[in-house]
Amino acid sequence: MCQLTGYTGAMRSDTSPWLDDRQQRVWRQWLQSNARLTAALARQLSQDSGTSLADFEVLVHLSESPEGRVRIVQLADTLQWERSRLSHHLTRMEKRGLVERQGCTEDGRGAYAVLTDEGRVLIEQVAPGHARTVRDLFFGELTDDELAALDRFTAGLLARLDQR
């Protein structure tokens, strides 16, 4: 995804922008595994319950909050979504009866997203299958050392991304 034929050999050096062969392979594996893992999880959710990964994230965050209620700003912050995206998404989920909106008495501008009973039933039905899929596909039979190494890598990657 990142290397043009012909430049490979000629331009490789410490100061060139290119990736070496091993980096190349790892990078493409990362892209591939990501795409396919996401697709597998989405398929599993969709088949089991007709929900998308986005729906699932919203439902989980609501269900983890007291009374299944979260201020919409805070939800957008946590999910790292744009407000308008969340607003559109809540509208769609509201139509399906999974969430509701409530006005906010403390701040006249604000609003809460609230999990409905139907939404809570759904998330409790769906979560175990999702967790199992993640465990089987993502973690597999990793050893403790391998898990620790992965932990260090993702933590380091996040730190690098934070620096920007």
Place this chain on the structure above:
Amino acid sequence: MCQLTGYTGAMRSDTSPWLDDRQQRVWRQWLQSNARLTAALARQLSQDSGTSLADFEVLVHLSESPEGRVRIVQLADTLQWERSRLSHHLTRMEKRGLVERQGCTEDGRGAYAVLTDEGRVLIEQVAPGHARTVRDLFFGELTDDELAALDRFTAGLLARLDQR
């Protein structure tokens, strides 16, 4: 993204579907780093050249093929895209002058996607910046051992995904 409050302690066991605390942390880190890495790469491409990650993938695959020409089916297979998605995307890129379509003499049904001169200029301008961003953000200052560990993990993950 995968654990409902309240179930955490009670249901953890070898046969339960849930993730333990460390798996939980690593999984959320993986999701986070993915989302943010993708966003960073997209931002870089968009600012530098007005292209999306999807545009970039198409351009790279075309530029890596002889005469910048690939059968559309094959391109869809390589990218793991739906044909209709690729068809729509090629239409949009065609309007911007980055690619063209050519009929196929060997197979009357078939068609080629062809890189235009303009498209080739663009990809050659954009690729170095992209590669540099990947190297800086994704690989950072990884040691050889860390890189090898990452290689093993992504390879294993892909193998697990293939088994399905």
Place this chain on the structure above:
DNA sequence: GCCAAGTTGTTGACGTGTCACCAACGTTAG
């Protein structure tokens, strides 16, 4: 109290991805 500036949430327009369907063509069995 009052005005300027910032915050919260929503909306509409637009670009893009997915799905179902279709036309055109190739391939193969009879």
Place this chain on the structure above:
DNA sequence: CTAACGTTGGTGACACGTCAACAACTTGGC
């Protein structure tokens, strides 16, 4: 040959994400 079937690529409808703009509200300085 031809009828049946699979393949290739395209189209329209719809779902979704982003952006710009907006109304309603709060906050802080005066």
